[in-house]
Amino acid sequence: MPELPEVEGVVRSLAPAATGRTIRDIKVSDTIIRSKSEAKEAILKNSSPEEFAGQLRGMTITNVTRRSKYIYFHLEKDGEPHLLVSHLGMSGAWFAVRETGEVAEDKFRRHIHVIFAMEDGGLLVYADIRRFGELRLIREEADHPPLLTMAPEPFDETAAGHFLSMCKTPKYAGKPIKETIMDGKVISGCGNIYATEALFRTGIHPGRKTGRISMLRLESLFHEIQKVLAEAIEAGGSSISDYRNINGEAGNMQERLRMYGRKNCPGCGAETKRMTIGGRTSVYCPKCQH
Ligand SMILES: [Zn+2]
Numbered sequence: 001m002p003e004l005p006e007v008e009g010v011v012r013s014l015a016p017a018a019t020g021r022t023i024r025d026i027k028v029s030d031t032i033i034r035s036k037s038e039a040k041e042a043i044l045k046n047s048s049p050e051e052f053a054g055q056l057r058g059m060t061i062t063n064v065t066r067r068s069k070y071i072y073f074h075l076e077k078d079g080e081p082h083l084l085v086s087h088l089g090m091s092g093a094w095f096a097v098r099e100t101g102e103v104a105e106d107k108f109r110r111h112i113h114v115i116f117a118m119e120d121g122g123l124l125v126y127a128d129i130r131r132f133g134e135l136r137l138i139r140e141e142a143d144h145p146p147l148l149t150m151a152p153e154p155f156d157e158t159a160a161g162h163f164l165s166m167c168k169t170p171k172y173a174g175k176p177i178k179e180t181i182m183d184g185k186v187i188s189g190c191g192n193i194y195a196t197e198a199l200f201r202t203g204i205h206p207g208r209k210t211g212r213i214s215m216l217r218l219e220s221l222f223h224e225i226q227k228v229l230a231e232a233i234e235a236g237g238s239s240i241s242d243y244r245n246i247n248g249e250a251g252n253m254q255e256r257l258r259m260y261g262r263k264n265c266p267g268c269g270a271e272t273k274r275m276t277i278g279g280r281t282s283v284y285c286p287k288c289q290h
Helices: 004-018 030-037 049-056 159-168 177-181 192-202 215-234
Strands: 023-028 060-067 070-077 080-087 092-097 112-118 123-128 134-138 273-277 280-284
Touching: 004 060, 004 070, 004 092, 004 215, 023 049, 030 049, 030 112, 049 134, 080 092, 159 215, 177 192, 177 215, 192 215, 192 280
Parallel strands: none
Antiparallel strands: 023 112, 060 070, 070 080, 080 134, 092 123, 112 123, 273 280
């Protein structure tokens, strides 16, 4: 699943390719149309394919930004602002192409679900292999309340204080630390890969109860999460599973991960262990992490 650094990689490549362009028409795949007719919500979250297309026609993309793991397309039509919120789910990817045949890799080409035909003749294409992604057209963040409860951006100066105060609340104090740091209300955009890595780098056992970790260690954990995320953004993200930026490229952070996916600890050589926390597999070193 793309985490914050991967979404940042998409936004950095998407913003210059999409900003300033006006949408002429939208084409939605038969798979989505069928799913919507069965009252399922595949990808398009709050509108029918017809409504979605009707609303977006004539809108101009004024900017593309990231908030946590969401991509925000800032749009404007007749002087009114709108917001298209895109979540990549497990395997969503955007491509800027002249025709769909140019979409990199067959696995994405076979799962094109939304095509934005632009007035300049080019296309913005959303492909999603497993269809867990989301596209939601709203006017502002307040129209979709979960967007308002997200923790501050991890590089925001309020983020550390927010994290430490959430750790003290009864709700999180009793939870394993790994589950706490992967909760988007506590820290924005830290998923399984970077949580695993930051815990290893600070020597904290992923299953340790949040409330039983000293404030000093929690602070150093937070700073390590910031460092790991910054390092991963620099590396263009990790090419794990189906992450691609709009040029079909993936990053190389996976080569720098010291614990995620490792069979042996790079510190002491011990065999790593696995445990399930909050439904996700956590890898850790039984000797170096307490
Ligand atoms: Zn070790």
